[in-house]
Amino acid sequence: MPIHFPFDNTYARLPERFYARLDPTPVTTPRLVQVNAGLSHLLGLDPEELASPEGVEVLSGNRVPEGAAPIALAYAGHQFGQFVPQLGDGRAILLGEVVGRDGLRRDIQLKGSGKTPFSRRGDGRAALGPVLREYIVSEAMAALGISTTRALAAVTTGEAVRRETALPGAVLTRIAASHIRVGTFQYFAARGDAEAVRLLADYAIARHYPEAAVAANPYYALLEAVAARQAELVARWLLIGFIHGVMNTDNTSIAGETIDYGPCAFMDAFDPAVVFSSIDSFGRYAYGNQPHIAHWNLARLAETLLPLLAEDEEQALALAQEALAGFGPRFRAAWLGGLRRKIGLATEREGDAALTQDLLHVMAENGADFTLTFRRLCDAAGLDGDSTLRPLFRDPGAYDAWAVGWRQRLAEEPGDPEVRQAAMRAVNPAFIPRNHLVEAALRAAIEREDFGPFEELLAVLSQPFEDRPGFERYAMPPQPEERVLQTFCGT
Template sequence: MLENSYHDQLPSSFYSEQAPVPVAAPEMFVYNHQLAADLDLPADWQDAKKAMAWLSGNMAVADSQPIAQAYAGHQFGHFTMLGDGRAILLGEIVKEDQRYDMQLKGSGRTLFSRKGDGRATLYSMLREYLISEAMHHLGIPTTRSLAVVKSGEKVQREYQHEGAILTRIAKSHLRVGTFEFARVYRSDEELKQLLDYSIQRHDPSLVGQEDVAMKFFQSVIDRQIDLVVHWMRVGFIHGVMNTDNTSIAGESIDYGPCAFMNAYHPDTVFSSIDRQGRYAYSNQPRIVHWNLAVLANALLPLLDQDEKKAIERVEAVLNEFPEMYRARYFSMMLNKLGIAQQKPDDAVLVQELMQLLAEHRIDYTNFFVSLRHDSITEKALLEDERFISWKQRWKEAHERDVPKGLQLMDENNPVVIPRNHLVEQALEEAVDGKMKPFNDLLEKLSQPYAQDQSLQEVPEGFDRLYQTYCGT
């Protein structure tokens, strides 16, 4: 069933052959039947006992060649050697010329584990399952979650937790950090092999073209801009945008300390390890730009034999990033505002609104839904002369094409997001064996744009003390 092109087409220096470490008493906790069907998994995968044995690592999947991938990365700006310290790539599902990695996360120690135990907690794996599936239904490129299997073992963190293994599905696990690893620790020849493999995997239309390294770099830039614009659209804060979490495929990956913003403020941070606000909501575009500069540095030997010329070339492309991002960001925000016939001056409406929402701490998600239905209730905002003026000018822009504008608002403004308090409540109940809140929330998150759902309210003061954690 599985292939492993990563194993077959790249040098062995890019991975370590490693089978998952069996667990004591596996128990299927959550299984994504719809995703299994979408991937055209064989009928055997609907057999709970077989699926549980495969996805716990206790039985080998047919044709799998399990490996732990090598990569490096800049974590909070500091370079280090990394690799899959608690994940095993079983192989790839091939469907209609698209490859999807099947990876077990929390499957035991590997060559790259350093001091880690290679395991994961049930709480953190359920969190990734919930958020990644929510992101998918929001229409945001993301890794997916096929299953969470309880291990029957305890995992020690600040205290003992139930252990679990997540099955993650991705277009690939190639990262900016994979290219950093090749550039720093391997030869230019191996770097070229990685580039060729990445192009075959994600940009096959580029095969055989001239100046292919630059064209590949531009494709990655394009995917990353689209991704971060999506994050900004729904108020998503990744929380740990290290280069090893920057996917070449342009998917959101690694849902450790991520969260969704409720009351709007550009400096919002929830991650317990982001003490300086490096990965705050409004910093995400700048960090993507920084991470792409790191990728550019890794690609230099493939861009021109003269390093000075190579640097000049990538700098010219990187210098275009701010305007490329700005154009897509403002277009997205004007879509949220229901302005179908957009004019350059409309960007001022976005800038003024964001300032007002920040000053009044207005709920980001609820505001746009309320604006669409003319049902804003925040008294302080409604009485602010600046907002009164803003709304009149917005209305004039919106009325250029009302039907299309309303359609854009419905398509771009979710009514339901994974509210932090609901996520924590669902996870705490699930870990305690009560799955109803988890399943109910998952169901609501599968229809985030359904207009018949009521606005979500956040308990007063909840976000002020709320923190998210890496899970490692």
């Protein structure tokens, strides 16, 4: 019995120059690794059908479901600051769009589904490790409340892909609000295709920012709204210690989602300059640089929209600068507001910014673990004291000195201390996808075909704010020999 997807495809109805039409390339012996049951239900799909032999045929690209409109999207992008006029989906095919039970439209895309006209010299395939990494991290981000693409399923292909060595191949089924990127606008602007830029902007407004359609200047409203979402998104990244690793404009979603989990990582010891990506030699996308890079990427989007903002070039430039000027204040408000909540402050007072920045400084100077410090602050805010928190600092006295001012500030807060602690635990996760745990799960899957560690890690990360007796090791930083110093791009 054929698998039913309630497709309602809109992007495929745009002009042909927006994409290439082609089917996924079949694989030899697909095997299911995981189906995301909760996400399946949200999309109006049956997870049991997806896990059936017929479902695995669809998830591997061996069968195109009825109603699909398979396309590889065209886009360009700045990669580490250098503009590449044509990139595109080199190893991904968008099957189509569905409107979920919540009324939201989402793309269903197969990643690792074979060569496309945009593959350049690539093989169009994905290795198992990067597929499982994206599955783990994207689902963890969703559980943490971060706007993100999602993982619907992962299958192995029965075929090897060659990177430095031969690796097992896999296909990820990725779900996204859309796959429109800053680089999509750049693709058409670089070709002088003003009509396509306008069509794309109108499509983005209709799909993601319908309120902009009734604004006095819809394209100004679009730019302002995209900037606002990016400001909120990057602030949320910083608040959980996330480093994207490859913030190119082709990895910047117009919908404001985290997309493309290549050499991403989570900090252990707090360090604003930390870099994990093996391809980020100069630290362009270091943890602390991410707000600046997001603003830079938005400026590239603004450049493509200038002809739509106003006929007069000077006026258009002034409008673009005005729209982008809101990014900094929005980011700082989200960042400082988040930090305030992480240390237990429900009200805003003068000196709060300095208090939070002083904590980060003390953490950096003393090698304190980012996630564990904030989680244990939840206990220190009550009657449990500082006994488990002080040892995280090389010089516990540095923490003690900071804590004097913190407790004075907490004393000024209204409300019950237990309510405060509960609020802190709701924003300070106990569990994140720590790099060494992710790598251990990937090694077990790749080297031994043991998916147990992958499944257990997923289960723990699905409830990141809940203490889980028996799973304490998932909350702990790596031992020196377990530390992951570099992460790698799957291509």
